Amino acid sequence: MVIQVHTRQRDYDIILERGVLSRASQVIANPGHPFLISDDGVPEVWRNMLKNQYPDSRMYVFRQGEGSKCMETYQSILAAMLAEHVSRNDTVIALGGGVVGDLAGFCAATYMRGIRYVNIPTTSLSQIDSSIGGKTAVDMCGIKNCVGAFWQPSQVLIDPDTLSTLDDRQLHAGLAEAVKAGLIRDPGLFRIFEQDDYLEHIDEIIERSLIVKKQIVENDERESGERKLLNFGHTYGHAYESFYELGAYLHGECVAAGMMTVLKNKDIKERLGKVLAGLHLPVGFDADREKICELIRSDKKADHDTVTIVQVDEIGRGHLESWSQDDIRKGIGL
Ligand SMILES: NC(=O)c1ccc[n+]([C@@H]2O[C@H](COP(=O)([O-])OP(=O)(O)OC[C@H]3O[C@@H](n4cnc5c(N)ncnc54)[C@H](O)[C@@H]3O)[C@@H](O)[C@H]2O)c1
Ligand SMILES: [Zn+2]
Incomplete structure (x- = not known):
C-alpha cells in the first residue's frame, strides 16, 4: 500500500509492503549513485539485502546506539560521502532504526545544502513514528536532538518483515507510539x-x-x-x-x-x-x-x-x- 504525504518542502510516498526491502532498487526512483547508511545492530541479512542491490555503492556502517547520534559520526559520514564523490544528484539511503534515520537524514539535509534521502526504517518505533515527519538531528553536549533540520525524505520504504529480527523489548517500546496515536x-x-x-x-x-x-x-x-x-x-x-x-x-x-x-x-x-x-x-x-x-x-x-x-x-x-x-x-x- 502507498500512503502519500504532502508537505511544503516536498510530496513523497510511503510504501508499506512486506518484502519491499528485497525490491528496493526497483522501487527507489532515480537514486543516482546512492550512498547507503546503516548501523551494526541492523542484522546482516537486511544490510546485505540492500547492499547486494547496489553492488557499486558504499555502505557506511556505524556502531549501534544513541551514543553514535553525535557530531563525530555525522562528520565521519560526511567525510566518507566526500571521499566517495557523492554529488547533488545522488541519494542517501538509510537502513535502520530512528538513530540511523535521524543521523542519515541530517547528513542528507546538510551535505551540499541538501540531497535526496530515502528512509528504510527497520524498528517498530521508526516504522510507526520517526521515519516520517522530516525531523532529522544529532545530539550534542548531552542534549538530545539539539542540532538538526527539517528535511523530508523523498521516499520511505517500510517492510514489516524486518521486524522479525527485533527483540520483544524494542518491538513493544515502539508500539507505545502507536498506542499514543490511537489515543490522540x-x-x-x-x-x-x-x-x-x-x-x-x-x-x-x-x-x-x-x-x-x-x-x-x-x-x-x-x-x-x-x-x-x-x-x-x-x-x-x-x-x-x-x-x-x-x-x-x-x-x-x-x-x-x-x-x-x-x-x-x-x-x-x-x-x-x-x-x-x-x-x-x-x-x-x-x-x-x-x-x-x-x-x-x-x-x-x-x-x-x-x-x-x-x-x-x-x-x-x-x-x-x-x-x-x-x-x-x-x-x-x-
Ligand atoms: N525524527 C523523529 O521524528 C523521531 C521520533 C522519535 C524518535 N526519534 C529518534 O529515534 C531514535 C530511536 O529509534 P529506535 O527506537 O528505532 O532505536 P535505534 O535506532 O537505536 O534501534 C534500536 C536497536 O535495534 C537495532 N535494530 C534496528 N533494526 C533492527 C532489526 N530489524 N532487527 C534487530 N535489531 C534491529 C539497532 O541497531 C539498535 O541497536 C532516537 O534517537 C530518537 O531521538 C526520532
Ligand atoms: Zn516519541
Whole structure:
C-alpha cells in the first residue's frame, strides 16, 4: 500500500509492503549513485539485502546506539560521502532504526545544502513514528536532538518483515507510539490493542499510526500548534528518559509511563494501564518527583512559566493545555 504525504518542502510516498526491502532498487526512483547508511545492530541479512542491490555503492556502517547520534559520526559520514564523490544528484539511503534515520537524514539535509534521502526504517518505533515527519538531528553536549533540520525524505520504504529480527523489548517500546496515536486521533487503533492480538495486526497498526502522523504533520509541518499533539506522554516521558542513565529505559517505555502520569481521566487511564501491561510496558516509574519537575522546567520546549501538554478526555481526541509549573507538580502527585 502507498500512503502519500504532502508537505511544503516536498510530496513523497510511503510504501508499506512486506518484502519491499528485497525490491528496493526497483522501487527507489532515480537514486543516482546512492550512498547507503546503516548501523551494526541492523542484522546482516537486511544490510546485505540492500547492499547486494547496489553492488557499486558504499555502505557506511556505524556502531549501534544513541551514543553514535553525535557530531563525530555525522562528520565521519560526511567525510566518507566526500571521499566517495557523492554529488547533488545522488541519494542517501538509510537502513535502520530512528538513530540511523535521524543521523542519515541530517547528513542528507546538510551535505551540499541538501540531497535526496530515502528512509528504510527497520524498528517498530521508526516504522510507526520517526521515519516520517522530516525531523532529522544529532545530539550534542548531552542534549538530545539539539542540532538538526527539517528535511523530508523523498521516499520511505517500510517492510514489516524486518521486524522479525527485533527483540520483544524494542518491538513493544515502539508500539507505545502507536498506542499514543490511537489515543490522540484514532479510537479504532486503540481498540486493536484492547481487543485483539496485536501481533496479528501489526501491518494495520503501522498503517493507522502513519496515517495519524501524516495528517497531523501535513497540517503543521513545523510544530507551531497541532503537531504538538504527537507529544502526548512526552513531557513527563522525556524527563524520565533524562532522569535515568542513558539507555536504562527505551524512549517508548518512558512515553508509556509519561502518558499514565499526565492522564487525568480515570476511565481512560484504567484502560490504558491494561493495554500497556499487555505490551509489557511500564505504567509508572519510581523516579525522584522533584527532579522530574526540574527537568521539565529546563526542557527546551518549556516557556518560562508554562508548558504545553497534551491531554485526552475522550479516546481519539487529544487536545493541548497550558500547564503552570504548579500543575506539573500536581500531575506527578506533589
Ligand atoms: N525524527 C523523529 O521524528 C523521531 C521520533 C522519535 C524518535 N526519534 C529518534 O529515534 C531514535 C530511536 O529509534 P529506535 O527506537 O528505532 O532505536 P535505534 O535506532 O537505536 O534501534 C534500536 C536497536 O535495534 C537495532 N535494530 C534496528 N533494526 C533492527 C532489526 N530489524 N532487527 C534487530 N535489531 C534491529 C539497532 O541497531 C539498535 O541497536 C532516537 O534517537 C530518537 O531521538 C526520532
Ligand atoms: Zn516519541
